[in-house]
Amino acid sequence: MDAITGPFRRLVTPWVRHPTVLGSDVAGEIAAVGGGSTRFRVGERVVGYAAGQERLRNNSEEGGFQRYVTVLERVCAELPDTVTFEQAAVLPLGVSTASAGLYEKDQLALPLPTSAPSARGDVVLVWGASTSVGSNAVQLARASGYTVIATAGRRNHDFVRSLGAEAVFDYRDPEVDRLIVDAIGHRHLAGTMAIGGGALTHALRIAGRTTGTKNIASAYPDPLTRLRSLLARVRGIRVTSIWGGTPVQSPVGPAIFRDFLPVALRSGAFRPAPAPKIVGVGLEQVPRALAALRKGISATKLVVTIPAEDITP
Ligand SMILES: NC(=O)c1ccc[n+]([C@@H]2O[C@H](COP(=O)([O-])OP(=O)(O)OC[C@H]3O[C@@H](n4cnc5c(N)ncnc54)[C@H](OP(=O)(O)O)[C@@H]3O)[C@@H](O)[C@H]2O)c1
Structure with missing residues (x-):
């Protein structure tokens, strides 16, 4: 479950028209097909990015926290029977944000995954x-052929390795920057995804001490990141701010949701991560789930399920 709520909402999505429906991650069965789409059929199992709060959508029909959600074909993926709706629901915003950072032309611009x-x-x-976002970035970067070096809290190192990272370091370790520079060694750093408090500070230090593109994509599209981007430029380091919804309008959206995810989920080459934690049944549980999200989570995504009787027309 993900939604921009609280005081930041006005700052981050000031364009949102009210009344609105929040929520960006949905998985379920297709109830109807419109807009000339021929890719999907009624009853098909899918996962999709609910783009209702995107500036160019701004449409409550496309918000996630409701029984029937209009999802754009370009950011919708067929689900194999091996993946449950609860597992799949962790994907959309994480995949979209990670893809924006890794693949958009004005971000790290890496080759697409296969x-x-x-x-x-x-x-x-x-x-x-x-x-x-990071769990998806690790898997996507691996699927683009890169070796991944990562940070996470110590208890999540095995989890991040299981996603394909070569080495994982504790972001709280005072020696973490040196350890990462040593681990990269003479190899080129193709880019950094900077996610989490303090990430950009560390990423700048590491980019300054390694060879490679010196491109950093930050998950914080705020004025401070823009200022630090200007300051970094004089050191030859390029810092960009990710907007997770960019793939909704760009070729990256269909490249990931149509061309990559369905095949990779079916083959098991890509797995839904982090694991879902079901926190309630019924839309009335959404506020409770958002309150739990605000308290902080670790390597999980909170999911609310909708009872079948609630979605029978
Ligand atoms: N730009 C955009 O459009 C966009 C879109 C989505 C999200 N975001 C941002 O991206 C970040 C990640 O979002 P999310 O929903 O993926 O987060 P999340 O899953 O809710 O994050 C929880 C994780 O954060 C980790 N963490 C906490 N402090 C950290 C730090 N200082 N450095 C590194 N990791 C840290 C924890 O790791 P451990 O438990 O292992 O310690 C925990 O597993 C958030 O800051 C969010 O605001 C941006």
Whole structure:
């Protein structure tokens, strides 16, 4: 479950028209097909990014926290029977934000993922890899052929390694920057995904001490990141701010949700991560789930399920 709520909402999405429906992650069965789409059929199992709060959508029919959600075909993916709706619901915003940072032309602009990638040898650093965005960034970067070096809290190191990271370091370790620079060694750093408090500070230090593109994509699209981006430029480091909804309008959306995810989920090359934690049944549980989210989570995504009788027309 993800939604921009609280005082930040006015700052982050000032364009949102009211009344609105929040929520960006949904999985379920197709109830109806419109807009000339021929890719999906009624009854098909899918996962999709609910883009209602995106500036160019701004449409309550496309908000996630409701029984029937209009999802754009370009950010919707077919689900294999092996993946439950609860597992799939962790994906959309995490995948979209990670893809925006890794693949958009004005971000790290890495080559798109495939289910059978060839190894490139270069390294992608994912700072904050146990977050929902980071878990997806690790798997996507691997599927683009990169070696991944990551950070996470100590208890999540095995989890991040299981996603394909070569090495994982504790972001709280005072020596973490040196350890990462040593781990990268003579290899090129193809880019850094900077996720989590303090990530950009560390990413700047590491980019300054390694060879490679010196590109950093920050998960914080705020004025401070823009200022630090200007300051970093004089050191030859390029810092960009990710907007997780960018793939809704760009070629990256269909490249990931139509071309990559369905095949990779079916083959098991890509797995829904982090694991879902079911916190309630019924839309009335959403506020409770958002309150739990605000208290903080670790390597999980909170999911509310909708009882079948609630969605029978
Ligand atoms: N720009 C955008 O459009 C966009 C979109 C979505 C999210 N975001 C931002 O991206 C970040 C991640 O979002 P999310 O929903 O994926 O997060 P999340 O899953 O709710 O994050 C929880 C995780 O954060 C990790 N964490 C806490 N402090 C950290 C730090 N200082 N450094 C690294 N990791 C840390 C924890 O790791 P451990 O438990 O392992 O310690 C925990 O697993 C958030 O700050 C969010 O605001 C931005």
